[in-house]
Amino acid sequence: MPISDADKERIAEAIAAAERRTAGEIVCVLARRSSDYAYVPPLLAALIALIAPWPLVFFTELGVRLILAIQILVFIGAALLFSLPPLRLALTPRFVKRERAHRAAIEQFFTRGVSATRDRTGVLIFVSLGERYARIVADEGIAAKIPQEDWRAALDLLLARVREGRIADGFVDAIGECARLLSKHVPPGGHEELPDRIYVI
Template identity: 75%
Template sequence: MPISNADQARISAAIHAAEQKTAAEIVCVLARRSSDYLYVAPLWAALMALIAPWPLVIFTRLDIRTILVIQTLIFVVITLILSYPRFRLAATPRAVKRARAHRASIEQFFTRGVAGTRERTGVLIFVSLGERYARVVADEGIAVKISDEQWRCALDLLLAEVRRGRIADGFVAGIEECARLLAQHVPPGGAEELPDRIYVI
């Protein structure tokens, strides 16, 4: 587990304290990674297996049967190497990882009920460790008042601590900065609608 039960309790307490300053609802999600990228291993293996025979045909006198055996071995070996999640993640293009993490943040926004608050004042703080991705997703009642650039400060505080391995400290700092921004536009009041907790997926 990326964070301990004690750290989760600290984050829950930070959310509770933040929501005393604003009527907005804050939900946190920490993902180990946003996808398994299972298709990456066979794609890279197939590409290398298709490329490999050409130098063998041009620069060697190997017969076609031997080349086919080598081609098959290349496919199998690369697939096995990339079956390890760390290697598979490293082999996935950055743009693909960012797109998948972005999609996961939107999915979590709806899955955790952040889009269902009465005044449309839900805020999701999403971090995906494998992709090194973080995002604040705000519902329309807040998005019209606080720009992505303003959320950037909260994300910078969060990511600075996450890079040092202090995930809980990062979330607490990010939550406090989000509360400061939210308090300026969404004053306290209203009923509690969502649990004060972090979801670890």
Template identity: 55%
Template sequence: MILSTEDQNRINAAITAAESRTAGEIVCVLSRASSDYMTYAVAWSALIALAAPWPLIAMTQLSVQQILLVQVFIFTALYLVFSSSGLGHQLVPGRVRREQAHRAAMEQFMIRGMTRKTNRAGVLIFVSLAEHYVRIVADDGIASKVDRSVWQGAVDALLAQIRAGDLATGFVSAVEQCGAVLNQHFPPGGGKDELTDKIYVI
């Protein structure tokens, strides 16, 4: 579910419109996955390959060399499957995936220059598709004025549209809701737009 150019332009326009009514900033980031989880692909492939000789020894007359070749083949085949498909992500514990997605959201908050906003009224809307993770990160200026639960409505609206298969509408809705919150606490004051009005797809 990756955004088309038209979808991205629609979201960019929503960001520009929302920011015209506030002194705050909104940045959107869509990540295909927060990690490649290669460590888990290697670990599961090795574990299964190491277990393979026991049934082969018990049920076949293969030589040691042949069993070793089977192990190598099993490891290689499984690693290729786990590392190149969505199946590999399913082998990662949910807690680990959430932690990785949270870390990626915090990294994007810093990378996109959210803390450079003079009034510290920046809001990041972050989605990681592989982890089914949505988070809104607010900088100190707005976070000190708004309870974290206030952002949940925007998160819920975005999640609902993702489930319905309309990611672009979900982002637009979240942008509009975040813009309304920013407008309430940081009305437009003539300051310059310090961050680019666009969604980043990574």
């Protein structure tokens, strides 16, 4: 478990304290990773298996059947090796991981009901550990008042703590910074619409 129950409680308390300063609704999501990237091992293994026979064809006297058998073994071996989770994640191109993490953040924005608040004042704080990715997604009621670049300070705090292994501290600090921003543009009022909690997926 990336964070303890005590950490979850501390984050929930930080959200509750933040929402006393603003009508904005803050939701936190921590993902171990945004995808299993199951398609990466067979793709890479297929590429290696396509290349493997050529040195055998040009530099050995092996027969076609034996070369084809070696090619199949190379594919199976490479696919099994690349299926090891740390290696699979390391071999996935960075742009693919960022795109998948971004998509996961948007999915969580809708799944957790952040987009469904009455005045469209929801904010999602999303972290995906496997991809080393973090994002703050604000609904249109807030995005119209606070430009995306203003969330940078909260993201910097969050990422700095996560790099140090202090995930809960990162969320608490980011929540506090979000509350500071929100209180300027979305004053307190209304009623609680979303649970004060962090979702770990």
